[in-house]
Amino acid sequence: MASQSQTATASETELTGAQKIQQLRELFADATDVGKTALENVIKELSSQVSEPPPPIESAGRVGARLGQRSELTIIVPLVPGGAKRLRTFLQLLGGNLSPGASKVGTLHDMRFVFIDNDTRLLFATSFDGDWDTYIDDFIALIPDYLDLMDSAWEGWPGIRNPGAKDYLVKHQITAEGWFVANPELSLAEIDRLKRVGAAADEFLDKIQ
Amino acid sequence: MSSISESAAVSGVAPESTLDLHEIQATVLRPRPAPYFGTHVLLRIDEPSAGRKLFRRLTPHIDSADSWWTAANPWLSVGISYAGLKAVGLPDNSLQSFPEAFREGMAARARQLGDVGLNDPKNWDAAYGKGEVHIGVQAFSDSEEDRRRIIGLAREQIDGLSVSILAMQDFGAQPGDLNSLGYKDGIDQPAIEGSGFDPLPGQGQPIKPGEFILGYPGEAGFPLPMPQPDILGRNGTFVGFRKYQSRVGAFNRFLQAHGSNEAERELLAAKLVGRWRSGAPLVLAPEVDNPAVGADPQRNNDFNYANDPRGRQAPFGCHIRRMNPRDSKLTRLTDVNLHRLIRRGTTYGPPYDPNALSEADDEVPRGAIFLFISAKAMTTIEFLQQEWINDGNFIGIGDERDPIIGLQQEGAVFTIPREPVRRRVHSIETFNVLRGGEYFFMPSISALNWLANGFQ
Numbered sequence: 001m002a003s004q005s006q007t008a009t010a011s012e013t014e015l016t017g018a019q020k021i022q023q024l025r026e027l028f029a030d031a032t033d034v035g036k037t038a039l040e041n042v043i044k045e046l047s048s049q050v051s052e053p054p055p056p057i058e059s060a061g062r063v064g065a066r067l068g069q070r071s072e073l074t075i076i077v078p079l080v081p082g083g084a085k086r087l088r089t090f091l092q093l094l095g096g097n098l099s100p101g102a103s104k105v106g107t108l109h110d111m112r113f114v115f116i117d118n119d120t121r122l123l124f125a126t127s128f129d130g131d132w133d134t135y136i137d138d139f140i141a142l143i144p145d146y147l148d149l150m151d152s153a154w155e156g157w158p159g160i161r162n163p164g165a166k167d168y169l170v171k172h173q174i175t176a177e178g179w180f181v182a183n184p185e186l187s188l189a190e191i192d193r194l195k196r197v198g199a200a201a202d203e204f205l206d207k208i209q
Numbered sequence: 210m211s212s213i214s215e216s217a218a219v220s221g222v223a224p225e226s227t228l229d230l231h232e233i234q235a236t237v238l239r240p241r242p243a244p245y246f247g248t249h250v251l252l253r254i255d256e257p258s259a260g261r262k263l264f265r266r267l268t269p270h271i272d273s274a275d276s277w278w279t280a281a282n283p284w285l286s287v288g289i290s291y292a293g294l295k296a297v298g299l300p301d302n303s304l305q306s307f308p309e310a311f312r313e314g315m316a317a318r319a320r321q322l323g324d325v326g327l328n329d330p331k332n333w334d335a336a337y338g339k340g341e342v343h344i345g346v347q348a349f350s351d352s353e354e355d356r357r358r359i360i361g362l363a364r365e366q367i368d369g370l371s372v373s374i375l376a377m378q379d380f381g382a383q384p385g386d387l388n389s390l391g392y393k394d395g396i397d398q399p400a401i402e403g404s405g406f407d408p409l410p411g412q413g414q415p416i417k418p419g420e421f422i423l424g425y426p427g428e429a430g431f432p433l434p435m436p437q438p439d440i441l442g443r444n445g446t447f448v449g450f451r452k453y454q455s456r457v458g459a460f461n462r463f464l465q466a467h468g469s470n471e472a473e474r475e476l477l478a479a480k481l482v483g484r485w486r487s488g489a490p491l492v493l494a495p496e497v498d499n500p501a502v503g504a505d506p507q508r509n510n511d512f513n514y515a516n517d518p519r520g521r522q523a524p525f526g527c528h529i530r531r532m533n534p535r536d537s538k539l540t541r542l543t544d545v546n547l548h549r550l551i552r553r554g555t556t557y558g559p560p561y562d563p564n565a566l567s568e569a570d571d572e573v574p575r576g577a578i579f580l581f582i583s584a585k586a587m588t589t590i591e592f593l594q595q596e597w598i599n600d601g602n603f604i605g606i607g608d609e610r611d612p613i614i615g616l617q618q619e620g621a622v623f624t625i626p627r628e629p630v631r632r633r634v635h636s637i638e639t640f641n642v643l644r645g646g647e648y649f650f651m652p653s654i655s656a657l658n659w660l661a662n663g664f665q
Binding site for chain 1: 428429430431434539540541542543544546547588592595596602603605606607608
């Protein structure tokens, strides 16, 4: 799968900033003039950041990238015949807004289901707190039917209770090459805590006026 | 016998078990006696045949959990590390059937366990983390005399074999079975369905046996994957062995710095744990200690957090509310029953000294070796270390860590919810430092015989 080739790219990051820029210029030699001009303009702006890069993206366990508290997961899977229709109809049960059920999980920041290639494949993308398999046993115990209902549209899905389920997910997951999180240190639980603190602070300030 | 184990101190009904108790090792189900004495022995097998000979000699002396509720003192148990299974020549397909984290070993899983900084394996005692610990033998008894006798028996089985003793650590907490920070410990254990006794008040619904012993259905309704072949895996379990040293000076200095008199210091000590030193839970004794409750196994665990939703009795971050949140509201979808461990805490070294205040006192070798027992001990210990010990997000308190066994960061705090405003205690330090750790497989009696007979 695509995820295999990513590892090699990650280990090639020993190049210096200048070498990386040189490499980019070589790759853009065949690009359009629009692309070349854009590259030169961007290099002017980014050269200082390239020599002093931001904190590295870590691994979210077996697969996936992690920034601070937050991990990302992208899966592209082939769908069984009729799977797209089933899954789409299920998602539409709630008008496509998954928040009533998904918010109970407590670690999910977002989730999206995108049907591609004429409904033959699904792109599933999410970001969440922590390593991806920390709570998997809890999901198996508490919400197995939700997982199986959605994943049974996936070709070869063994069932969430099957010991091979984790391997299936890893096999179809593709680690993101680039990623941005505005507040990587803020878990969902911490965001909720800060909301409470903010409300309490306002109440306190109102009272002492 | 004089000593009746606490969990077995239930009256009446003849016990009935649906587990193969005669196959399961005694230490898995039998609580330590009171008082307790014992020894941990760590061994290295220097040639494969010596390992098989050792099992042949030792197995007849390993106790099963048959009648675990009676205090059949003293007893021996044995665990084998992955390096140990390799050292006795277990075939490769069988070795590969063990879980990945077990094969890698506790030291190699330091990232997942958060065993960094002070707790980094490079700071561990010499015997640990190098793949040299092959076998762990545990002796439990209710008297020093019996401890000496049974450990002598174990040593006789080792004598004359190509087996090296890497470490021997006597344990036993006298007086009063208090741990090295001065608390009564080991009170709350998970109740296991089918193990033969009704749960004690407060133990909650019994948990499916497959969470703790291989070969039985777990909470999700099916058994966990077992090491193969079947005879090796069934009725076995995994043990996370973790040796902590208590920094008693740092602990006492913390209490002194944040409590101006004895009563304040003892309340702070209780807030850290969620129980008074007597064992009485704060939820049942919120203002002052109630030693009678602490001493009574029918009462000292009989509570939940329904009437303490804001943590004003037991702080959200206190040790026992983390290790078993019971009905606390958690921020993440969690099945509390999936993250429980059977604990055999074994305190070693001199008793707690309330007057020990110096940094030299931090280096006195005293603390506890824990056996954390579960059919998925590696997964559970990693979960607990990441989520419930070295983080606070799961219960909505940011990045605060467990005040007793957490690894504290620079500037760490401990929050005590109060009316009208919470108290935030600063400068909390790491009070228990990890000094070593290994994963063991604790096989059934039949599996031990299978190992002894050259895998047949």
